[in-house]
Amino acid sequence: LAKTTQPISMDSYEGQEVNITCSHNNIATNDYITWYQQFPSQGPRFIIQGYKTKVTNEVASLFIPADRKSSTLSLPRVSLSDTAVYYCLVLYNFNKFYFGSGTKLNVKP
Amino acid sequence: DSGVTQTPKHLITATGQRVTLRCSPRSGDLSVYWYQQSLDQGLQFLIQYYNGEERAKGNILERFSAQQFPDLHSELNLSSLELGDSALYFCASSVGQGVTEAFFGQGTRLTVV
Numbered sequence: 001l002a003k004t005t006q007p008i009s010m011d012s013y014e015g016q017e018v019n020i021t022c023s024h025n026n027i028a029t030n031d032y033i034t035w036y037q038q039f040p041s042q043g044p045r046f047i048i049q050g051y052k053t054k055v056t057n058e059v060a061s062l063f064i065p066a067d068r069k070s071s072t073l074s075l076p077r078v079s080l081s082d083t084a085v086y087y088c089l090v091l092y093n094f095n096k097f098y099f100g101s102g103t104k105l106n107v108k109p
Numbered sequence: 110d111s112g113v114t115q116t117p118k119h120l121i122t123a124t125g126q127r128v129t130l131r132c133s134p135r136s137g138d139l140s141v142y143w144y145q146q147s148l149d150q151g152l153q154f155l156i157q158y159y160n161g162e163e164r165a166k167g168n169i170l171e172r173f174s175a176q177q178f179p180d181l182h183s184e185l186n187l188s189s190l191e192l193g194d195s196a197l198y199f200c201a202s203s204v205g206q207g208v209t210e211a212f213f214g215q216g217t218r219l220t221v222v
Contacts, residue, residue: 043201096165
């Protein structure tokens with residue numbers, strides 16, 4: 001049974017870089033990792049996805065080490081509006097979806 | 110606005126009843142996913158349809174069923190409802206069938222009393 005774990009919560013200050021890690025087991029080389037952001041009373045919103053070592057877009061970076069037992073979402077220079085819950089989603093074999101338990105990020109001024 | 114529409118937004122019903130949740134995907138998206146979000150279980154994948162056919166199945170109870178129609182909208186049917194079925198039910202859609210860049214609707218909050 002796939003198990004995906006994340007820290008329950010994290011605190012940060014405006015302007016800092018935040019790294020949120022998701023631990024997962026048995027991930028193959030072509031299994032995708034996706035990160036979502038969720039605000040209260042809203043559906044999750046896509047941030048970034050990938051299956052290779054490093055992926056970067058205009059809002060975040062995704063790092064997957066060689067052993068593929070974890071992945072890290074990196075948010076550069078967070079602001080107050082980044083306060084939200086962040087979920088990793090592991091897609092195994094293109095047909096098994098497992099969400100992590102979510103990390104509540106609190107950005108302070 | 111993600112472009113995914115879910116109705117109704119809220120639903121209150123009694124135990125033992127049956128309800129239907131509806132989802133209209135973004136224009137052009139062929140995949141529809143259903144998820145359940147509850148306080149104790151977090152976000153759980155239920156089922157995925159692609160262009161009318163079931164593609165992946167997660168932790169969906171036998172009391173629950175879903176389908177995707179030719180116009181690509183989808184319905185999630187929940188029957189013999191129990192108190193524990195109270196949750197937020199999200200629908201998401203994406204262009205492809207294995208791609209996980211999905212766009213979520215606002216959800217339907219189901220309360221079983």
